[in-house]
Amino acid sequence: MAFSIAEWNLDPNRHWYVRLSDGSTGIKVELYKTKSDAQGQSNLVASGTSDGFGTGKEVTMEMAENGSPMIELFNTALSYHLRVSGSSGDSTKIFHVKPFVDLPDISHSIYRSSDLITRRAVLEINKGTHYRLIRSFSIGHNPNLDEGKIIRINSSRRNINVLTRVIEYRISGTITSLIDSIEAVEYCDMVR
Numbered sequence: 018m019a020f021s022i023a024e025w026n027l028d029p030n031r032h033w034y035v036r037l038s039d040g041s042t043g044i045k046v047e048l049y050k051t052k053s054d055a056q057g058q059s060n061l062v063a064s065g066t067s068d069g070f071g072t073g074k075e076v077t078m079e080m081a082e083n084g085s086p087m088i089e090l091f092n093t094a095l096s097y098h099l100r101v102s103g104s105s106g107d108s109t110k111i112f113h114v115k116p117f118v119d120l121p122d123i124s125h126s127i128y129r130s131s132d133l134i135t136r137r138a139v140l141e142i143n144k145g146t147h148y149r150l151i152r153s154f155s156i157g158h159n160p161n162l163d164e165g166k167i168i169r170i171n172s173s174r175r176n177i178n179v180l181t182r183v184i185e186y187r188i189s190g191t192i193t194s195l196i197d198s199i200e201a202v203e204y205c206d207m208v209r
Contacts, residue, residue, distance in 0.1 A: 018104045019103065020102070020109075022099055022100070023101060027091055027098050028089045031050075031116055032115055033049070033050070033113075035048055035112045036058070037103060037109065044101045045065075046065050046066065048061070048088070055111045062085065062086070062088065063084055070103055071104075074101055076098060076101055077098055147206060149205075150203045151202050152203070156197050156199065158190070165183060167181070181203040184202050
């Protein structure tokens with residue numbers, strides 16, 4: 018068996034170099050920011066040792082003196098930073114763990130509201146799993162109408178009775194007559 022990383026639970030999300038070696042009583046894990054640091058064992062960020070050898074051994078790391086950046090658990094429900102596998106006497110290996118995503122962390126306070134998170138999740142699910150049916154129509158002016166409002170479109174002639182969301186709204190006309198031009202979207206289940 019060769020040394021390997023079986024599970025990763027480390028934050029921050031960045032490029033890491035992980036050195037796995039035989040720690041006599043278990044698998045020694047060292048965390049570095051660069052490949053040259055890992056090869057030369059300098060500028061250690063954090064380290065830890067598994068309890069024995071085998072498959073899927075949990076390792077909780079401790080920060081090195083002057084180590085940075087500060088590491089944390091990505092999933093706080095788990096009590097370890099990573100799981101490793103290996104046998105006594107395996108050759109030392111250095112792994113390059115890349116970021117899981119290249120998008121910046123979302124830290125804006127608006128996304129900490131569970132209500133807003135739910136609304137955003139529903140919108141993303143609708144976009145990915147439903148098709149959009151966009152309707153354009155005009156009606157007499159309604160001062161209570163605005164973008165984002167939910168309206169009911171009811172037409173017995175066209176056999177339509179649906180709830181839809183206003184995505185575009187324009188007012189046009191003359192001093193004595195105003196017309197609202199509306200575009201509304203309805204998310205429909207995809208038919209296979």
